Amino acid sequence: MTRVFIALGANLDSPEQQLNSACEALFTLAKPDTFAVSSYYRSAPMGEVEQPDYVNAVASLETDLEPLILLDELQRIELEQGRQRLVRWGPRTLDLDLLLYGDAIIEVPRLTVPHYGMNERSFVLVPLAELVPNLILPCGTPLQHLLTPALQSELVQL
Template sequence: MSTNENRAGRVVLALGSNLGDRLGILQGAVDTLFAPGPLRLVALSPVYETAPVGGPEQDDYLNAVAVADTLLTPEALLERVQEVERAFHRVREVRWGPRTLDVDVIAYDGLVRTDPALTLPHPRAHERAFVLRPWADIDPDAEIAGRGAVRDLLAGVADQELRRRDDLVLRVPR
């Protein structure tokens, strides 16, 4: 894996699951992503249950957001999260379809780029309550480059179904 040798970058990852043991899959993804290695967990949001946005009819998602530091380049980070998705049997057959695990790179150290393989910040993050609300919980001062403060962007998604599930907790890996 390629690393950024200058300094660690702050990254935001959104995790979601709506197939199988949703909480177990999210916990497995957190454990795998943040096992000792190239990603150091800084903060992990509460779990939210959300209605799907776009795509075919499907079950509700469990979602969470993680903030981490990494020396991985954006490309290597994308490769890493896709490896974790594959480990949890992610299949990409239907756009915005149901999935065991979805891990999106939402932001990488304020970087703005339009590369088709990895656009940063994520092109729809500012439109998704399931990204903004958990992110605001763990980083109230967060901003999306070119879009503004996460807490201000929440007003634009107030109509999206979102329910904090304090009865479902993701453990921080040791």
């Protein structure tokens, strides 16, 4: 079993309900009694596309799925909840990103783990720290070293 962390985000079609439904689906991929999810946070969208704020969270679970199979499952859940990939950083019903897969560093065409950019994204770091405050990233950096007061102030806990 491998402990994985997955970022959840939505800003269309009742975002909090989208995250609730995603958590139910993610729970089915988890080893019993290993699923946890952070609080939900409101964050401003990235990029230049005008759109509503996001609701974000991070989930943790242990799974026996290999990384690319897990990615397939995450994309299946997104599609089942109406995800359409029309505009980069555009609005979406659900976005599920595999942040960490144990201590693995993965770089293949379909998947990069740790997730690129996660070290600068408050909507990932803050909920991740809520779940595992003393986490050491695969590169050896303590998660707490990335959490600046400015970064933490970018989010509103729901």
